[in-house]
Amino acid sequence: MAEEQSLIEAGRHQEVGHKSLLQSDALYQYILETSVYPREPEPMKELREITAKHPWNIMTTSADEGQFLSMLLKLINAKNTMEIGVYTGYSLLATALALPQDGKILAMDVNRENYELGLPVIQKAGVAHKIDFREGPALPVLDQLSKDEKNHGSFDFIFVDADKDNYLNYHKRLIDLVKVGGIIGYDNTLWNGSVVAPPDAPLRKYVRYYRDFVLELNKALAVDPRIEICMLPVGDGITLCRRIT
Ligand code: SAM
Numbered sequence: 001m002a003e004e005q006s007l008i009e010a011g012r013h014q015e016v017g018h019k020s021l022l023q024s025d026a027l028y029q030y031i032l033e034t035s036v037y038p039r040e041p042e043p044m045k046e047l048r049e050i051t052a053k054h055p056w057n058i059m060t061t062s063a064d065e066g067q068f069l070s071m072l073l074k075l076i077n078a079k080n081t082m083e084i085g086v087y088t089g090y091s092l093l094a095t096a097l098a099l100p101q102d103g104k105i106l107a108m109d110v111n112r113e114n115y116e117l118g119l120p121v122i123q124k125a126g127v128a129h130k131i132d133f134r135e136g137p138a139l140p141v142l143d144q145l146s147k148d149e150k151n152h153g154s155f156d157f158i159f160v161d162a163d164k165d166n167y168l169n170y171h172k173r174l175i176d177l178v179k180v181g182g183i184i185g186y187d188n189t190l191w192n193g194s195v196v197a198p199p200d201a202p203l204r205k206y207v208r209y210y211r212d213f214v215l216e217l218n219k220a221l222a223v224d225p226r227i228e229i230c231m232l233p234v235g236d237g238i239t240l241c242r243r244i245t
């Protein structure tokens with residue numbers, strides 16, 4: 001919620017798709033036009049276009065990251081998954097389309113309204129039955145899940161794309177909920193490139209606020225012996241954590 005609020009305060013409506021950390025926009029455009037858009041499933045295109053008209057569209061997962069998530073989920077044969085931070089549902093739809101018919105996504109967001117903007121597209125795509133959407137903060141849901149031993153080690157894949165100031169709190173709980181060999185993906189770990197900005201750099205208020213949390217997360221993940229990690233410059237940076245113990 002704080003992220004949304006600060007985005008409104010910043011009055012920032014950035015063009016969707018303009019999210020690259022690559023050296024040039026032309027190169028990013030090349031990736032999109034050559035390998036992403038031609039293969040983007042029709043419902044995802046429709047949802048991307050609906051989201052582009054929404055004032056907080058900068059929050060959406062980019063099409064190239066959606067394609068990456070889809071590939072990853074298929075590579076690991078994911079079936080039971082979780083998503084924290086849904087917004088209008090682009091990454092959720094990418095996940096729902098990538099999972100088998102009996103796949104499941106426990107999806108959480110404090111905002112139902114934005115989820116409902118994308119829901120008709122998800123329903124039309126015939127994948128809504130895979131989604132269990134919970135409106136509200138994610139942390140209490142994770143605490144509830146953690147109480148039941150049978151949920152421990154039960155998730156194949158977890159995508160975390162919400163309030164960055166809670167990522168370490170999520171990690172404490174998720175590390176038990178994901179199975180050994182399963183993956184947690186923390187999104188936006190390069191945080192607009194601000195992770196390497198000098199202390200006096202002119203950063204937007206919300207970027208500056210969350211930067212310290214992202215830096216702290218990155219340091220903690222790098223030394224966590226329970227996981228192997230891989231930080232990828234896809235979208236705004238995604239750190240994949242594979243549980244090993
Ligand atoms: N994955 C989404 C997509 O593909 O469009 C983007 C998610 S957006 C970057 C972040 C979302 O996290 C917002 O929709 C916001 O409402 C949600 N959020 C913020 N704080 C939250 C919390 N404590 N629990 C659950 N969701 C939260």
Ligand code: CA
Binds near residue numbers: 060161187188236
């Ligand atoms: Ca994100």
